[in-house]
Amino acid sequence: MRRELCEALVARSARSDLVFLTGDLGFGALEPLRDALGDRFINAGIAEQNMIGVAAGLASEGLEPWTYTIAPFCYARAFEQIRNDICFHRLPVRLLGNGGGYAYGVMGPTHHALEDYGVLATLPGLRIFVPAFDSDVAAVVEAAGIEPGPAYLRLGRGELPAGCAAPAYAPWRRLRPGRGPVVVAVGPIAGIAWSAFARDGEDGPDLWAVSELPLALNQPPRDFIEALSGRRLCVVEEHVAQGGLGQALAAWCLEGGVALAGFRTATAAGYPSGTYGSQAFHRRESGLDAASLRERLMP
Amino acid sequence: MARRGHTLRAESRPHGANPAPQEAPAPLAPGLLTLARWRLLAMHREAHVGHVGGNLSAFDAMMLVHHEMLGAADRFVLSKGHAAGALYVTLWSRGLISEAELASFHADATRLPGHPPAGGLPGIRFGTGSLGHGLPLAGGLALAARLQRREGRVFCLTSDGEWQEGSTFEALIFCAHRRLSNLTILIDHNRLQGFGTTAEVASLDPIGRVLAGFDVEIREADGHDLPDMRRALVPGTDRPVVVVLHTVKGRGVPAIEGRLDSHYLPLTEDQVRAAMLGIPPTGNAPGTGYA
Numbered sequence: 068m069r070r071e072l073c074e075a076l077v078a079r080s081a082r083s084d085l086v087f088l089t090g091d092l093g094f095g096a097l098e099p100l101r102d103a104l105g106d107r108f109i110n111a112g113i114a115e116q117n118m119i120g121v122a123a124g125l126a127s128e129g130l131e132p133w134t135y136t137i138a139p140f141c142y143a144r145a146f147e148q149i150r151n152d153i154c155f156h157r158l159p160v161r162l163l164g165n166g167g168g169y170a171y172g173v174m175g176p177t178h179h180a181l182e183d184y185g186v187l188a189t190l191p192g193l194r195i196f197v198p199a200f201d202s203d204v205a206a207v208v209e210a211a212g213i214e215p216g217p218a219y220l221r222l223g224r225g226e227l228p229a230g231c232a233a234p235a236y237a238p239w240r241r242l243r244p245g246r247g248p249v250v251v252a253v254g255p256i257a258g259i260a261w262s263a264f265a266r267d268g269e270d271g272p273d274l275w276a277v278s279e280l281p282l283a284l285n286q287p288p289r290d291f292i293e294a295l296s297g298r299r300l301c302v303v304e305e306h307v308a309q310g311g312l313g314q315a316l317a318a319w320c321l322e323g324g325v326a327l328a329g330f331r332t333a334t335a336a337g338y339p340s341g342t343y344g345s346q347a348f349h350r351r352e353s354g355l356d357a358a359s360l361r362e363r364l365m366p
Numbered sequence: 367m368a369r370r371g372h373t374l375r376a377e378s379r380p381h382g383a384n385p386a387p388q389e390a391p392a393p394l395a396p397g398l399l400t401l402a403r404w405r406l407l408a409m410h411r412e413a414h415v416g417h418v419g420g421n422l423s424a425f426d427a428m429m430l431v432h433h434e435m436l437g438a439a440d441r442f443v444l445s446k447g448h449a450a451g452a453l454y455v456t457l458w459s460r461g462l463i464s465e466a467e468l469a470s471f472h473a474d475a476t477r478l479p480g481h482p483p484a485g486g487l488p489g490i491r492f493g494t495g496s497l498g499h500g501l502p503l504a505g506g507l508a509l510a511a512r513l514q515r516r517e518g519r520v521f522c523l524t525s526d527g528e529w530q531e532g533s534t535f536e537a538l539i540f541c542a543h544r545r546l547s548n549l550t551i552l553i554d555h556n557r558l559q560g561f562g563t564t565a566e567v568a569s570l571d572p573i574g575r576v577l578a579g580f581d582v583e584i585r586e587a588d589g590h591d592l593p594d595m596r597r598a599l600v601p602g603t604d605r606p607v608v609v610v611l612h613t614v615k616g617r618g619v620p621a622i623e624g625r626l627d628s629h630y631l632p633l634t635e636d637q638v639r640a641a642m643l644g645i646p647p648t649g650n651a652p653g654t655g656y657a
Contacts, residue, residue, distance in 0.1 A: 114533075114537075116533040118502075121503075124507045125509060156493065
């Protein structure tokens with residue numbers, strides 16, 4: 068989604084208050100943005116804590132800072148800066164985390180982001196965006212850009228199945244209707260789930276993509292709520308179970324008295340074999356590939 | 367916004383706004399400085415809280431900057447948030463925090479906790495307390511002024527132990543590389559941190575010489591000598607200015623001056639009285655601790 072991100076921010080670069088800060092990343096992708104922004108494109112160096120603190124300072128003066136780095140270098144390395152400097156002050160800093168889930172593949176676990184939105188969802192007022200398809204990025208940038216408070220964008224690689232057309236962006240979207248289980252997937256893994264069930268008939272799952280978290284800031288739409296009663300709910304996410312949407316939805320159903328026929332999750336399992344590989348390899352190991360999802364989620 | 371018994375003055379400004387500039391900044395009167403120091407001692411005594419040593423070492427510089435140098439276009443960031451009391455009293459001395467509000471220091475339901483809170487208080491732009499956060503924030507303010515083509519200086523007051531935080535050095539590299547000449551970094555060099563001297567724990571001494579390896583202008587001053595600090599705090603030219611303030615922890619309270627325990631232990635009634643009356647201490651003389 069880097070190319071789409073760059074295009075969206077170049078389109079936004081006419082705003083004189085936009086400042087882009089990168090933690091020395093973006094080679095081969097962000098040069099057009101650098102050229103468009105001039106002195107408002109800041110390579111802050113390999114110093115993410117400082118970059119996030121500087122961004123908070125910029126935002127407090129009315130500027131519109133966007134920070135960019137590999138996801139864990141943002142939410143994990145600079146968590147206290149996000150909490151203290153940005154969220155305690157409700158400052159509108161947009162944090163771009165590239166490589167959600169296993170997206171960095173064989174680069175290894177230091178570069179993976181398996182707990183990012185769970186951790187960040189604990190912070191006050193932080194809105195989280197997880198675009199599912201490449202075509203979502205422009206709308207997500209626009210939505211994050213008008214946020215009055217902090218925002219985190221988890222970027223990955225869109226997985227639109229062949230022959231499918233991505234619906235227009237929305238925080239919650241129905242990708243396919245069905246009388247089977249209600250399946251909810253967060254971000255790009257929704258494309259994998261879609262490919263798993265795309266050829267199913269009316270008895271297949273009712274599949275939804277979620278792109279905005281936490282649940283407290285983005286309540287499910289009425290159609291989703293009405294679909295739940297008496298059915299099995301399955302949640303798919305390239306994120307550990309702890310702090311994920313599955314846990315949040317389970318609590319939400321219990322509190323709301325939603326009578327489910329069952330509940331299952333498919334989440335990131337970490338590194339069960341102790342070996343490393345591509346994003347597809349790690350998804351298979353976690354049972355997040357299309358074949359595994361069919362097996363695990365369908366009756 | 368006002369709560370029972372605790373009100374900000376009617377002229378309270380939005381979150382973080384700086385005091386309005388004085389028509390012509392008047393020199394900080396020594397009498398006001400003494401009065402404010404007594405108020406700081408009384409406030410800590412009444413609240414029965416510690417951290418007073420690092421408040422007193424930084425207090426003279428904080429008062430000088432706020433009374434003589436901060437206008438509406440200028441910014442102040444207290445990176446050593448444990449000197450919150452000194453900041454509250456400084457703002458009180460400028461009429462930005464009321465006496466009643468000051469009396470709530472450290473009490474339940476106060477807006478003046480042990481470290482500056484985020485939002486809501488005039489003259490306090492950022493909540494701080496975890497060390498190593500102030501200089502990146504100040505760097506952002508200085509960069510913002512440059513990008514917005516604005517005048518104005520940014521002052522950031524750090525402790526000396528705080529330079530053990532990596533993020534402070536990240537920020538120094540950033541600010542020096544970008545030659546943020548509108549930034550002045552003050553280091554309260556009282557040589558004492560939480561559990562020992564800075565020389566014992568993780569020495570950067572002499573810190574001025576260490577930081578001189580960066581592209582910043584290093585100045586040194588007696589942090590309790592107003593004329594010396596005025597000389598050292600004149601604006602820089604083409605790079606950030608770092609002013610190493612040689613200070614004494616617990617300055618103004620002879621019984622605790624230069625002592626490690628002044629970092630944590632609350633003041634006694636006798637210590638406050640002796641400080642106000644200028645009575646020399648008995649028993650442990652100043653300088654017998656970690657001076």
